[in-house]
Amino acid sequence: MNAIEDLSIEKEILPLFDFTVNHFAKEQLHELFRKPLNSVVSILERQDIVKGFMTNEGVLANYSYSKSDFYEVYEFLHSQDKAGHANVLLLRIGFSKRDTGRARSALIQLVTLFREIEVYYVKKLDTKPFPEAYKTELRKLYDFFTSFNLNYYEGRIKEDSFEKKDQKALARIIGEKQKNGEIERFFKHFAVFEAYVSISKSVLKYGFCFPVFEERGLVLKGVYHPLLINPVKNDFSGKNNVLLLTGPNMSGKSTFLKAIGICVYLAHVGMAVPATAVQTPFYNLITVSINHYDDMMNGYSHFMLEIVRLKEVVEKAIAGVRCFAIFDELFKGTNIEDAIEVSKATINGLARFKPSSFLISTHLHQLKDVEAIAENNIDTCYVDCAVNNGIPVFTYQVKPGWSDLKIGQLLFAKEGLYDLLQTTTTKNVVRRGFLPRSPNP
Structure with missing residues (x-):
């Protein structure tokens, strides 16, 4: 078993690589650093993934989005009724003005966030430098975003014509993805994606080399x-x-x-x-x-x-x-x-x-x-x-x-300890407050 506690990897070194936007990506970043890989082949593949992200520096240099929007969309997509069915708020579209308004706002937030990530980052990535296995992962992320038909719904929102039929159609897409576990798989893959974005930023910032x-x-x-x-x-x-x-x-x-x-x-x-x-x-x-x-x-x-x-x-x-x-x-x-x-x-x-x-x-x-x-x-x-x-x-x-070379005695003398240890007198001790003064006669 490896014993690397004295290197302080998690406490001192890992923060150098941490440019993550949310705690899911931070957890995946920690996971990537947690234990050595089991072969040179696996190591080189991971190196190539990081290099692929570095090649896309122009796309990812300003990688960011609203953290609060991300967490709210995450909670929205994971909320279920007590029976474990799909998002209960979406099921209540049209039941009341209040519920419909809440669902509409949540769906708009989802479309806006996902469209931003899709258009400005995922869609612009040059996938050629990545290993074949990771190209598949990137394709899954891209397909996830495009499956929402975000371009269409973004247009409807901008035209202020995002009506109940649009909301229900989008709700059905979300419900199906919740049902087959696609939502959960996406967030896991997306967290790994962001962990690699973070690592690539660090390597570029500090000029580290690949062994x-x-x-x-x-x-x-x-x-x-x-x-x-x-x-x-x-x-x-x-x-x-x-x-x-x-x-x-x-x-x-x-x-x-x-x-x-x-x-x-x-x-x-x-x-x-x-x-x-x-x-x-x-x-x-x-x-x-x-x-x-x-x-x-x-x-x-x-x-x-x-x-x-x-x-x-x-x-x-x-x-x-x-x-x-x-x-x-x-x-x-x-x-x-x-x-x-x-x-x-x-x-x-x-x-x-x-x-x-x-x-x-x-x-x-x-x-x-x-x-x-x-x-x-x-x-x-x-x-x-x-x-x-x-x-x-x-x-x-x-x-x-x-x-x-031995410098122990030099340092000892430099601090004046030879003199202090040899010349301490009762008067000096009293002056330093170690012994009580005698009362005045």
């Missing part, structure tokens, strides 16, 4: 975290299946790993990604461990949680599952002696599962001499950081190699 799927390994150019205002873009090319990432605290290791994880996950749900170019294998399992916490509900410490997550991945890899896994500051939750030993065993062991990809960040400088590094069986990168006049300067640039 290419290759067996040769994971390669990313210009990768960045999409929530950063002025992101530093980095390249990554995994010659081996394990990457060991080093760098001091606050240098950007976690952000870099999360950016790669976001790209890999979005690629597997068929979306464009925040990078200039991406080549990736197809992974059957995606696991990301970045945010450090204890699982209090299950009684797991952070270290035990790492053990459990790592075991799950290794068992899958042994079974032949192609895994992508990120472990940020692996084994941070235990003492340094244990961390070094189990990290060495982990790195050497993971290097055996060549089809999979493992990205690990660490502060354990002792791992520099691990066997797999000496034999060039794993890649090493570091996030660069300079020190000017005792102050760290973060560049957020990822470079090949290893960093032994």
Whole structure:
């Protein structure tokens, strides 16, 4: 099972793709991002659907309509009597002036809204760029609108001659569609349509790229975290299946790993990604461990949680599952002696599962001499950081190699903690209000 909670896809990334007009489309948008697709064929088909909508940018750039009209038409088409029969208001056309007036207003609202969507958007779409299967879906939407004979009724409304016979004829069309479930199917297909419109707008706005799927390994150019205002873009090319990432605290290791994880996950749900170019294998399992916490509900410490997550991945890899896994500051939750030993065993062991990809960040400088590094069986990168006049300067640039830079003591000194801890006196403590003053003699 994929474990991608630490990527914050739903909370942080999905809103970037959300230009939806109603909550039905928003729900479908969430559904498209919910889980990876099961094959490269399915991924490429979804990519082509999004590209088809992007090709129609000129038609869809200002895609919009009255949200209140949409919800009122939706409720109108779904309203039934207590026995579950067709819209009771339509059945009462001609029963009373009040009922007839209400039905007439509702029908006019429906004709106006559907005609607007049909004429300005659906009818103008160039369907040639879309995959054949989705062309069928677009045809269904178009046929749904045209089956109402909207052009005719729009003319009658404009001429102020939309009379009872027109209303009853339109009511019969609606009743038949309610009876055979066509109304419900339309709104579901329409929500998916609008979700794709939303996604295409996002890709065009942010300039994301569509990944290419290759067996040769994971390669990313210009990768960045999409929530950063002025992101530093980095390249990554995994010659081996394990990457060991080093760098001091606050240098950007976690952000870099999360950016790669976001790209890999979005690629597997068929979306464009925040990078200039991406080549990736197809992974059957995606696991990301970045945010450090204890699982209090299950009684797991952070270290035990790492053990459990790592075991799950290794068992899958042994079974032949192609895994992508990120472990940020692996084994941070235990003492340094244990961390070094189990990290060495982990790195050497993971290097055996060549089809999979493992990205690990660490502060354990002792791992520099691990066997797999000496034999060039794993890649090493570091996030660069300079020190000017005792102050760290973060560049957020990822470079090949290893960093032994330690800035903990620099930051400690920069905040004046050495002086504070060594020079605190009773007078200073009293001045800060920690001890009561002695009463005046």
